Amino acid sequence: MRTKQDQHNCDESGECSHIAMERNRYFTGKFMASRDFADEQKYFLSRHRLHNRLLHGWGIVCGLKVSYHPRPDCARRWVVVQSGIALDCCGRELIVPCETTFELPLPHPKKDPNEKKPEGYGNESQSSPQPEPNEVENEKELPLYLVLRYVEDEIERVPTLYSEGECDPTRKEANRVREKAVLDVVRMDDVEGNCWLNPQGDPHAGCRDDCGDVIPGPGDSCLKPICPCGDVVPLALLTASTDPEKAFDIDLKGRRRLPTPPEYLTHIVDTNWDHGEEVTLDRINNEWKGQLVVTFDRKILPADGEKTGIGPLTFIVQYGGVQQAVEFLPYDGDHPPALDGDCRAVFTIDPDYINPRRDRRGKTIVDNVVYVTLKCDFILDCHNNPVDGDFRGARFPTGNRVPGGVFESWFRVVYDNPNGAHYQGREEK
Numbered sequence: 004m005r006t007k008q009d010q011h012n013c014d015e016s017g018e019c020s021h022i023a024m025e026r027n028r029y030f031t032g033k034f035m036a037s038r039d040f041a042d043e044q045k046y047f048l049s050r051h052r053l054h055n056r057l058l059h060g061w062g063i064v065c066g067l068k069v070s071y072h073p074r075p076d077c078a079r080r081w082v083v084v085q086s087g088i089a090l091d092c093c094g095r096e097l098i099v100p101c102e103t104t105f106e107l108p109l110p111h112p113k114k115d116p117n118e119k120k121p122e123g124y125g126n127e128s129q130s131s132p133q134p135e136p137n138e139v140e141n142e143k144e145l146p147l148y149l150v151l152r153y154v155e156d157e158i159e160r161v162p163t164l165y166s167e168g169e170c171d172p173t174r175k176e177a178n179r180v181r182e183k184a185v186l187d188v189v190r191m192d193d194v195e196g197n198c199w200l201n202p203q204g205d206p207h208a209g210c211r212d213d214c215g216d217v218i219p220g221p222g223d224s225c226l227k228p229i230c231p232c233g234d235v236v237p238l239a240l241l242t243a244s245t246d247p248e249k250a251f252d253i254d255l256k257g258r259r260r261l262p263t264p265p266e267y268l269t270h271i272v273d274t275n276w277d278h279g280e281e282v283t284l285d286r287i288n289n290e291w292k293g294q295l296v297v298t299f300d301r302k303i304l305p306a307d308g309e310k311t312g313i314g315p316l317t318f319i320v321q322y323g324g325v326q327q328a329v330e331f332l333p334y335d336g337d338h339p340p341a342l343d344g345d346c347r348a349v350f351t352i353d354p355d356y357i358n359p360r361r362d363r364r365g366k367t368i369v370d371n372v373v374y375v376t377l378k379c380d381f382i383l384d385c386h387n388n389p390v391d392g393d394f395r396g397a398r399f400p401t402g403n404r405v406p407g408g409v410f411e412s413w414f415r416v417v418y419d420n421p422n423g424a425h426y427q428g429r430e431e432k
Contacts, residue, residue: 019093023049052094061092062259069239079250092230097184105186146242147188150235195231200257268391269301269384270400295350302345302385313348322371380407
């Protein structure tokens with residue numbers, strides 16, 4: 004792991020910030036040497052990675068979910084990482100092509116020195132303890148980050164037909180370079196505080212002083228990368244578990260993620276009202292059962308206290324007239340806003356505010372516009388992505404191809420005339 008002072012380069016050669024400024028010019032009869040072909044790759048790789056780094060950033064692109072090993076006897080030391088792709092701070096792609104298992108270098112449980120050994124076990128005269136079988140080298144204590152690191156391997160050693168400056172018929176060179184993403188663990192002290200997203204914040208995070216730079220960007224140039232995690236991309240935070248059945252807990256909430264491709268985002272696909280319509284109290288009570296229902300096209304995560312999820316702070320309903328004061332519409336105290344199943348959010352209106360026989364001197368939502376708001380930045384789908392909730396042009400499904408946003412809609416509430424026509428302000432008898 005690089006030190007914090009050496010964070011601007013991902014490797015000793017400075018490849019992270021290297022940008023090729025020359026490319027080959029071809030012409031008939033040109034003599035081509037290995038240098039020309041190598042420079043061809045360097046040019047396009049450096050420009051491609053520069054594009055990734057400056058225009059996309061770093062973090063997890065998709066997949067790479069970390070979970071416990073499905074076998075109970077392996078779950079205390081092994082994790083499973085799903086296939087996926089990430090970009091490191093150099094703009095290099097880290098690709099895990101298929102589901103991969105990884106053994107954590109955790110210390111083995113200490114043996115009870117008074118435990119009676121079975122007959123025939125070892126040499127009783129030995130005073131030094133024997134190592135555990137299959138012991139993992141370089142054991143580390145929790146908490147740890149499970150990370151992904153870019154590695155290049157030179158493979159397929161082949162004989163060289165000609166070698167500059169040498170005459171060695173046994174000389175071999177690597178025929179190919181294999182790019183790999185390898186799993187590793189690092190200690191929390193080996194990375195900066197803002198490497199992992201922390202809900203509680205980091206009071207010790209540094210304050211950058213680059214306001215005098217001519218080009219806005221990290222340091223004195225936007226071409227110099229800042230790598231708070233060094234040359235790795237964290238996949239999970241592994242902490243000691245309070246559950247005796249588990250050796251560790253897996254936290255995925257602080258992972259750095261790149262914007263999710265639009266086709267994988269979750270949207271609002273339906274509401275039980277039509278945007279901008281007139282609705283009668285009779286319909287609200289009998290057809291809607293006093294509920295406002297919002298439907299999503301993917302499963303939504305349950306509420307995490309008052310932090311995220313469907314709840315009174317994210318599913319907000321107000322009422323009032325145009326150019327008049329707007330007040331919050333209370334929900335039924337026994338049924339706060341919540342998920343109904345996996346894909347529906349329900350707001351149950353306080354019955355007093357939709358009671359058709361309530362004294363007109365009391366407050367109801369009749370003769371008012373009802374405004375519905377969902378704060379989708381805090382409503383997460385089953386992949387931990389915020390719902391793409393912007394109601395663009397009042398058309399479903401919602402979304403502006405960016406995670407999060409605010410869903411806003413409204414409808415007007417009126418009394419229902421026995422003749423079928425709507426009119427407002429009727430006095431209750």
